[in-house]
Amino acid sequence: MTSTKCKVESGIQLLARLTKKTGIQRFYPTIFGNGPNLGEFIEIYSEESTACLLAEFICESLISNELGGPESSVIVFNTDGKLTLDYLINIAKSKILKLSNDNTHKSSTNNINVLLNSILKKMFIVDIYESTQFYITIQNLDFFLIKNPNISLIIFDTLTAFYWDEQDLQKVTKMDLYIKKLLRMIQKVVKDFKVTVIYSRPEYFSTNKEPIENLEPCCEKPVIEQINYRIQIVYNDNGQNHINVRTYDKQFQKAFNIINDEIIWM
Amino acid sequence: MNKLQEHVYLTETILRILKQNRIITILDFLQEDAEKLSTLTKLNLSQILEIRQAIFNKHSANLIIGSTLFVNNITTKKFILTGINSLDTTLVSGIPVGLITEICGLAGSGKSQLCMQLAINFVKESNNIVLYIDTKGDFSAVRIQKILEAHGLSHKDMAVILLKIRVVYIWNIEELIRLLENIKKGVLKIENLSMIIIDSLPCLMFQHFGDNNNMGLTFLNRVINYSRYLSKEFQIGFIFVNIQTRWIDQDITDPEDTESACSIKDLTYNEKRTRCLGKYWKTIPALVIELEKLKLETNSCVTIKVLVTHHINPSAIKSCFINVSAQGVI
Numbered sequence: 001m002t003s004t005k006c007k008v009e010s011g012i013q014l015l016a017r018l019t020k021k022t023g024i025q026r027f028y029p030t031i032f033g034n035g036p037n038l039g040e041f042i043e044i045y046s047e048e049s050t051a052c053l054l055a056e057f058i059c060e061s062l063i064s065n066e067l068g069g070p071e072s073s074v075i076v077f078n079t080d081g082k083l084t085l086d087y088l089i090n091i092a093k094s095k096i097l098k099l100s101n102d103n104t105h106k107s108s109t110n111n112i113n114v115l116l117n118s119i120l121k122k123m124f125i126v127d128i129y130e131s132t133q134f135y136i137t138i139q140n141l142d143f144f145l146i147k148n149p150n151i152s153l154i155i156f157d158t159l160t161a162f163y164w165d166e167q168d169l170q171k172v173t174k175m176d177l178y179i180k181k182l183l184r185m186i187q188k189v190v191k192d193f194k195v196t197v198i199y200s201r202p203e204y205f206s207t208n209k210e211p212i213e214n215l216e217p218c219c220e221k222p223v224i225e226q227i228n229y230r231i232q233i234v235y236n237d238n239g240q241n242h243i244n245v246r247t248y249d250k251q252f253q254k255a256f257n258i259i260n261d262e263i264i265w266m
Numbered sequence: 267m268n269k270l271q272e273h274v275y276l277t278e279t280i281l282r283i284l285k286q287n288r289i290i291t292i293l294d295f296l297q298e299d300a301e302k303l304s305t306l307t308k309l310n311l312s313q314i315l316e317i318r319q320a321i322f323n324k325h326s327a328n329l330i331i332g333s334t335l336f337v338n339n340i341t342t343k344k345f346i347l348t349g350i351n352s353l354d355t356t357l358v359s360g361i362p363v364g365l366i367t368e369i370c371g372l373a374g375s376g377k378s379q380l381c382m383q384l385a386i387n388f389v390k391e392s393n394n395i396v397l398y399i400d401t402k403g404d405f406s407a408v409r410i411q412k413i414l415e416a417h418g419l420s421h422k423d424m425a426v427i428l429l430k431i432r433v434v435y436i437w438n439i440e441e442l443i444r445l446l447e448n449i450k451k452g453v454l455k456i457e458n459l460s461m462i463i464i465d466s467l468p469c470l471m472f473q474h475f476g477d478n479n480n481m482g483l484t485f486l487n488r489v490i491n492y493s494r495y496l497s498k499e500f501q502i503g504f505i506f507v508n509i510q511t512r513w514i515d516q517d518i519t520d521p522e523d524t525e526s527a528c529s530i531k532d533l534t535y536n537e538k539r540t541r542c543l544g545k546y547w548k549t550i551p552a553l554v555i556e557l558e559k560l561k562l563e564t565n566s567c568v569t570i571k572v573l574v575t576h577h578i579n580p581s582a583i584k585s586c587f588i589n590v591s592a593q594g595v596i
Contacts, residue, residue: 049549049577075329081494082365082552082577085335086344123332129495132268132292136325139296143322144329164487164546167480185297204545235581258579 024061024152024196027070030254030265031245036229038152038194039222041183043201045212046233050200051083053233053243054157056263057198058083059092061153062119067099072152073122075144079134079161080200085125087261092119094262124148131162138185145193154190156199163205174207176215180225187224203232213246220248240266267291268325273317280307292321346394346460346503349387350595356574356586357553361461361503366493366550370508370541371557376570376590377507378402380557381465382410383595384505389430394460398433399442401469405433413594432456439470439485446492449500459502462493466507468542483546490550506551510539552577560587567591 026034036042044050058076063069076083096115124144128134145151159182160175167173173181179201186197206212212232219226232244242255255266269291270281283306289295295303296318303314345359354360361367361384371377382405385396398405407428414424436442442464448454467489474482497504515536541548556573568590575583588595 048580051578081498084364085332085339087578088332089336089339117333117336120332120336124329125332125335126327126329127498128327129491129498132325133327135267135293136296136321137327139293140322140326148329162487162491164480164483165491167484172480188297202545202549204549235579237581239581241581258582261578 023194024070024072027061027072028057031231031243032229036196037222038196039191040196040228041187041222041226042196042198042229042231043227044198044231044233045201045203045205046235047203048233048235049082050157050233051087052258052261052263053231054083054155054198054200055088055091057153058088058123058155059095059119062092062122063095063099064115064118067096067115069099070152071122073124073148073150074153074155075124075126075141075148075151077126077128077134077137077154077156079128079156080158081127083157088123089116089120090260091262092116094260122150124151128161131165134162135185138182138189141186141189142193145190145195151193152195154186154195154197156186156197158200158202160201160205175205176207179205183225183227187222213244218246218248267293270295273320275307275309275313275317280309283307292325296321342501346388348384349390350383350588352586352588353555353572356572356584357555361505362553363501363503364498365504365552366490366497367503367505367553367555368508368541368551369505369555369557370510372510372512372539372559375510375557375559376568376588376595377509377557378404378465379409379590380570380588380595381463381505381507382406383413384461385431385463386410386413386427386594388461389427392460393458394430395456395458396431397456397459397462398431399436399445399462399464400433401436401442401464401466403435405435405465407433412592416593436470438473439482439489442470443485443488443492446489446496450492450495459500461503461505462496463505464507466509468509471543483544486543486547508547509542510556511542512537512539514538570595 023038025037026032044053058074061070061072061074063071065071093112093116096112096119100111100115126137128137141154159179163173163175163178190197201212203212206215208215213230216226218228218230220228222228228247230246233241234244235241239257240255241257242253244253245251257264257266270276270284270289272278272281276284284290284295287306289298289303289306300311300314300318303309304311307314343363345357345362347354347360348357369377369380381398385398388394388396410428410431411424414427419427434445436445445454449456449459471482471486474485493504493506496502515538541554554575556575558571558573560569560571570588570590571585572588573583573585
């Protein structure tokens with residue numbers, strides 16, 4: 001007898017499955033090689049700011065196919081407030097200018113503004129100022145993703161902005177557990193959509209005295225409460241900064257400078 | 267997290283049933299399966315979805331398209347000039363609007379002097395209003411008057427400037443939170459508000475030092491949340507004054523490590539400075555202006571070295587010098 005069992009899916013799951021989406025694989029080979037894959041989670045941490053790398057990822061993922069980019073859409077959960085639009089525009093403009101010259105496009109001001117405008121149409125920003133708003137907006141993410149099916153990348157800058165506000169006299173949640181709880185919540189909401197999630201956390205934000213890199217290793221495939229890439233940004237006084245990238249099977253270092261607020265890889 | 271409240275469909279009885287099933291907050295309600303909620307409450311699915319939508323409408327942030335922000339961004343003010351030439355050059359355009367700035371330095375390094383001068387410069391020749399939150403009780407209207415007198419301003423002009431600097435005395439962090447909340451909610455309306463200066467934050471935070479329950483950090487988080495909101499939505503600059511502490515680090519060089527080994531270990535003393543308020547605060551300001559009083563001092567003028575660090579590139583520290591004299595900070 002053949003089995004009569006069939007898989008039941010919700011309307012959201014069906015919609016998510018049928019939606020054609022721009023992937024962001026190979027969008028930043030310097031760090032991700034052939035990845036990141038949809039469904040993967042990437043953690044960025046630093047003792048200082050993570051804004052330069054986040055801005056780099058956001059702008060790179062928005063670059064149009066015409067200029068060799070993935071042309072995906074991005075949602076930025078702006079809880080930290082330091083990732084300003086002016087900063088993102090400057091980075092995006094610089095990238096467009098470079099790629100236009102490389103692709104022998106006319107890089108007239110008009111052309112650049114048209115390309116910039118098309119990029120900005122694919123960027124969505126959610127400014128969040130308090131804890132309740134943060135959680136409810138995460139729950140509302142599925143609505144945003146259904147309404148804007150081209151979104152392939154979700155950025156949380158940062159995941160820990162409301163941690164202390166939520167602690168009370170009776171109970172303090174451990175920092176690592178707090179991150180895991182949030183990851184579980186986000187993963188539950190976005191699991192049916194094909195998206196990659198990048199979030200930032202300050203380097204001090206860890207329960208253990210052990211450095212963050214010694215916490216649970218990265219996973220090969222998306223797993224609940226786990227991450228697939230862990231990137232540490234290290235700034236040096238001499239300007240020779242670097243990142244440490246860790247995945248399930250490898251780790252490497254990449255040096256960079258910041259010139260005119262933009263990352264230049266060495 | 268906000269608790270579930272009575273709604274057209276959520277009667278007292280239904281709320282009690284939900285509570286018995288550990289569905290207490292609006293987040294618990296949103297995270298629960300709609301069918302299970304329907305079974306528990308005997309409401310139909312469309313009513314459950316209606317309640318969910320009401321929660322989203324009230325509490326969820328809006329998704330704003332970058333191109334819309336870009337259009338609005340063209341007309342918004344991005345910086346406020348400090349009016350101190352060397353500082354404006356180093357900061358490129360002045361104090362950023364929509365972001366948090368920290369002014370820090372050792373005790374007596376000129377932080378309050380700089381803040382008072384900034385307050386004067388922000389309101390002079392404009393309709394701007396500055397809210398000066400004094401937590402130490404040392405805001406000196408007399409000092410401001412003397413600076414203005416030194417610039418040859420008439421009493422009428424001085425009065426106009428002093429009217430545009432609103433001073434509030436705050437003695438604990440709960441009061442500060444209430445003040446910021448009132449501004450956010452429009453209970454306290456200040457027309458043309460362009461800058462809020464809090465001089466100084468550690469005075470309020472030190473009251474919670476040693477708390478095992480971390481209440482100080484909870485309060486600090488709330489202050490920061492309000493500050494972010496006000497700076498962004500009201501398009502104002504936000505300056506927090508912080509202090510630095512210094513300590514001596516004694517590095518002892520091991521004779522075996524050096525080529526010219528000597529019998530007595532060399533002692534090297536390094537002065538180290540730390541910004542107060544801890545690791546959490548360290549990641550908050552977008553711009554840090556550090557003041558260092560130089561030992562070169564004449565009777566009429568004190569020179570201060572200013573180090574400026576922007577969060578985008580923390581390894582690039584710019585510097586300049588400012589002078590404090592009877593004429594204020596120039």
